[in-house]
Amino acid sequence: MGLSRAEPTPQVIQSGNEPWIATRLDFLVNWGRANSLWPMPFGTACCAIEFMATAASKYDLARFGMERMSFSPRQADVLICAGRVPFKLAPVLRRIWQQMPQPKWAISMGACASSGGMFDNYAVVQGIDTIIPVDVYVPGCPPRPEGLIYGIMLLQKKVMGERMKDSSIRREMEPDPTSQLYIPPSQIDELSEPFGNSVHQTRSGL
Amino acid sequence: MTQRASFTPVVAGSASSESPATPKAPARRGGPPNPSADALRQRFGAAVRRVDVVWGETTVIVDGARLGEIAAWLHDDPAQRYDLLADVTAVEFRDSELPLEVVWHIRSLPFRRFLRLKVLLEKGRPLEVPSVWATWKSADWLERECYDMFGIRFAGHPDLRRILMWEQYKEGYPLRKDFPLRGRFSRSEQLRQALAANPEARYSMDELSIAQAFEDLPDDMRQRLSTGEKTGE
Numbered sequence: 001m002g003l004s005r006a007e008p009t010p011q012v013i014q015s016g017n018e019p020w021i022a023t024r025l026d027f028l029v030n031w032g033r034a035n036s037l038w039p040m041p042f043g044t045a046c047c048a049i050e051f052m053a054t055a056a057s058k059y060d061l062a063r064f065g066m067e068r069m070s071f072s073p074r075q076a077d078v079l080i081c082a083g084r085v086p087f088k089l090a091p092v093l094r095r096i097w098q099q100m101p102q103p104k105w106a107i108s109m110g111a112c113a114s115s116g117g118m119f120d121n122y123a124v125v126q127g128i129d130t131i132i133p134v135d136v137y138v139p140g141c142p143p144r145p146e147g148l149i150y151g152i153m154l155l156q157k158k159v160m161g162e163r164m165k166d167s168s169i170r171r172e173m174e175p176d177p178t179s180q181l182y183i184p185p186s187q188i189d190e191l192s193e194p195f196g197n198s199v200h201q202t203r204s205g206l
Numbered sequence: 207m208t209q210r211a212s213f214t215p216v217v218a219g220s221a222s223s224e225s226p227a228t229p230k231a232p233a234r235r236g237g238p239p240n241p242s243a244d245a246l247r248q249r250f251g252a253a254v255r256r257v258d259v260v261w262g263e264t265t266v267i268v269d270g271a272r273l274g275e276i277a278a279w280l281h282d283d284p285a286q287r288y289d290l291l292a293d294v295t296a297v298e299f300r301d302s303e304l305p306l307e308v309v310w311h312i313r314s315l316p317f318r319r320f321l322r323l324k325v326l327l328e329k330g331r332p333l334e335v336p337s338v339w340a341t342w343k344s345a346d347w348l349e350r351e352c353y354d355m356f357g358i359r360f361a362g363h364p365d366l367r368r369i370l371m372w373e374q375y376k377e378g379y380p381l382r383k384d385f386p387l388r389g390r391f392s393r394s395e396q397l398r399q400a401l402a403a404n405p406e407a408r409y410s411m412d413e414l415s416i417a418q419a420f421e422d423l424p425d426d427m428r429q430r431l432s433t434g435e436k437t438g439e
Contacts, residue, residue: 087400088372094401122380122389122396123371130397 026164033077033103034159035065037152040076040100042093045083047110047142054145064152073099078155079132082142084112085125097132102170105159107151108134111141232262240264242286242314242321250276255326263320270308270325270335274362277338280312280321288312288321291342294349296356298383308335308358312342327358337362355381372403 010023039061043051055061055069070076073096085093097106108128111117114137116126128134135158138151162169236259243257243264253269253276268276280288293311305326312321325335337360339345349360350369357379360366367373371380376399377390389396420428 087396088370090397090400091403121387122377122385125397125400126393130393131401 026162027160029164030160030162034156037064037066037078037105037155037159038068038070038076039066040073040079040096041069041071041082042079042096043082044085044089045110045112045142047082047113050142050145051080051082051109051148054148059145059149061149061152064149064156066152073097074101076100077103078105078107080107080109080148081113081128082109084117084119085128085131086123087125088123090125090131093128094131098172102172105135105155106132107136107138107148107155109138109148109151110143111139114139117141233259235260237262240319240321242266242280242288242319245283245285246276246280249279263322265322265324267324267326270327273323273325274336274338274340276323277310277312277341281341286314286319287316288314288319290315291338291344291348294338294345294352296352296358296381298356298381300383302329302383305329306333306356306358308352310338333358334361336360337366339363355379357382372400374399374403 010021010027012019012021041048041051053059055066073079077100079097079100081093097104106128108114112119112124113128114134116124118141120126125131136151136155138147140147143151239257239259240263243254243266246266246268247254247257250268250272253272254266255269256267258265258267280286290313291310292313293309295309297307297309305328308325308327310323312323313319314321327333327335333356335358337345337349339349339360339362345360346363346365347369349363350365350367352358353360353363353366354368354370368375377396378385380389391399420431423431
């Protein structure tokens with residue numbers, strides 16, 4: 001009766017007068033979650049304009065259950081970071097992510113949020129995945145509404161594939177200096193130094 | 207309805223014919239300078255170092271020591287009335303011999319004049335010019351931005367702090383030519399410092415209008431603010 005992951009189709013069973021449904025609980029919960037993702041819009045740049053276009057009537061994000069932008073992170077399910085994030089905003093973005101209740105997901109919309117984009121400079125975070133965990137990266141500069149909707153559909157697919165038994169999905173980790181996996185910042189510096197020591201040179205050649 | 211006598215509204219088309227709103231086809235260099243330039247020369251003499259006219263716009267290079275005086279005169283003199291400070295910025299050239307230029311864009315709305323003031327700061331000397339905050343209050347944030355980006359100190363500014371970068375920013379002044387594009391620290395160190403900041407501790411007591419509601423604040427915030435903390439690190 002739908003116990004395997006491969007066939008999660010609910011089965012309608014007629015017994016007596018009332019029909020009833022048997023399905024996997026995972027499927028039911030995930031189906032509910034995937035189709036009622038409330039976005040927390042974190043729009044900082046031009047991607048937010050495309051995001052607004054996606055939410056407006058022509059592309060109509062409400063078709064995907066995102067009926068309402070949740071401007072309070074406490075009522076949001078998915079954080080959509082649309083635009084570049086400067087270092088000054090990094091603690092704000094992390095605080096907003098921490099304020100969102102589980103289960104929560106994050107979409108990094110556009111080149112700047114995903115990688116810093118063209119802003120490879122002193123002020124901009126090189127990808128929000130250095131601050132918060134990201135589920136879906138939407139490429140584009142900025143992505144068209146179709147691109148964002150595709151990203152959202154990918155996220156829905158991901159949500160549908162989650163298992164409640166797998167507790168690792170919902171675990172939030174802060175780096176613990178006592179753990180074996182902890183790498184001190186100095187060592188990360190060494191590891192993450194780009195080839196050719198390009199951190200310490202300027203583009204203008206001075 | 208009574209109109210204040212000191213205020214003369216500028217109505218479109220009311221300007222005198224000698225000062226057209228938009229000069230037509232100005233030369234790249236040369237041409238008649240803004241009448242204020244001559245007036246400045248007469249009044250301040252040697253403090254006016256040079257007058258350039260580029261694309262019909264007048265640049266007056268003045269002595270930094272007398273800038274405050276010049277600014278006040280341009281603002282107050284009934285024949286000048288430069289009542290709008292549009293921008294304060296600085297220019298550093300790639301040629302390290304050339305001095306840094308601090309630039310003020312001022313505008314006289316009643317006379318429809320635009321004037322660019324410049325002060326040259328020699329390399330190797332402390333980068334300091336007088337603040338024009340006493341004359342134009344809009345200099346407050348503009349000078350803070352200029353200080354933040356170039357490290358030029360504006361003597362007499364009431365609250366000269368960083369404005370774009372956070373106050374604990376340790377890497378220097380980003381728009382200087384010796385500043386590497388990606389900053390001085392590694393990416394992970396930059397991120398570590400940024401994330402260590404407390405996003406709720408951005409403001410000082412003086413800046414917040416909550417000063418009166420101080421007693422209603424949460425305990426930790428009250429404690430932080432009462433010790434004079436401005437930004438969390």
